Amino acid sequence: MGHEEIYLFNIHCHSDMTHISLLFLGLLSVIIDTRLCCEYFPWNPLRDKNNHFAILVLARGGSKGIKLKNLSRVGGNSLLAISVREVNKLRGIDSVWVSTDHEKIAELAENENVNVHWRAPESATDEASSLLGIIEFLKHHPEVDILGLVQCTSPFIKSSYLQQAVNHMQNGKECTFAATRSYKLRWQKLGDRLIPLNFDLKKRPRRQDFDGELVENGMFYFFSRRLIQQGVLQSNK
Template identity: 25%
Template sequence: MSNIAIIPARGGSKRIPKKNIKGFLGKPVIAYSIEAALLSGLFEEVMVSTDDEEIAAVAKQYGATVPFMRSQKNADDFATLNDVIEEVLGSYNNEGKKFNNGCCILSTAPFVTTEKLKEAYNLLLQKKFDSVRPIVKFSYPIQRAFKLSPNNSLQMFYPEHLKTRSQDLEPAYHDAGQFYWFRTDKILTGTNKGGLIISETEAQDIDTIEDWELAELKLSMLRNLFREG
């Protein structure tokens, strides 16, 4: 089977300037995604979809291809991952290149490993899912969540679980925001989705400088544990 890794990395990040190529523990954060994809040996092509020449140069430096620049239509705040993937696959198709499966690896996902990419890929094939993504268990039962009114009064979203024991509540999970394996005939719109559970220490949403610093602390801790182990 032929697989493609698509790493979306548009320019113009507002909250963290040059977020996709900002230094993260010694190298541009996008390098982690590129290197994990290349080292996995799973992909015929590892490419970066960007509208930014500086990002393109860094991507090539770390071994990715940038065969074409992203269209302006898919470089604004309203373009979805599915839009970007469709554009990439369409461009390759125009060149006579087709892929059975793809993996969209986010450019700010320094926790991605070759092992997790392989585990998720095996799930995609063995369980015949349309797509597979890493997920993280919520640390507190979502059935006990509150909503806050404008006057600061609290109400439970699920008041029927006020007295339910925590161990009797069904676990809930959220998207780790790292990568998405998919069948190219479904992309991310297929309803048969699979999840690969990872720990909370293996994931960190990076939207602010505080998130960035916490992610660096987490990855440093994981590296130290690996060395000690």
């Protein structure tokens, strides 16, 4: 986070509802309700904003393919550290969170100076979708109005890409997500037939004459709370 952030407390909260009263400069009393474990929460009481803009990285410990894949190292750094460090370069963000169910991932997140949200068991299974993890996070963080989901399995993520998404959302967009333009000619098999999906057989396009298609690459998804309340990550707005 930027230099303007004020680190008020570093606590572990494990009760169902803990009330914490803090005095800031002898003038400000802050009462915070916490339902989950909170780690190193950066907060600036002088910042007055209508919309709280948060970044969330879902990083559960379980993985059938690669054990603790979010801690796998690329170029000497873990996938999670790469993503978090790029996120921490962003402007206009109020808080950064790693949602996890694993102590090692939580420890790395804390070392990178971001908040830890302890993920509920039902949202951290192999069958649980990212949407379920997002809904669970927002349920416990009602202050968040706009959320950016960053996938830490994208090692080539850049803060410049993320900043563009942040800017779009701050300009009133309902959602923004990462996509790659593809120039592949696609087919579908129907019974014993092959059907072209995105081109005309009689007018097979050259690459320079083909606009291509936009394909999600999964690097990030930004959206409003209102969109998630409708049960979707994206809209056409």
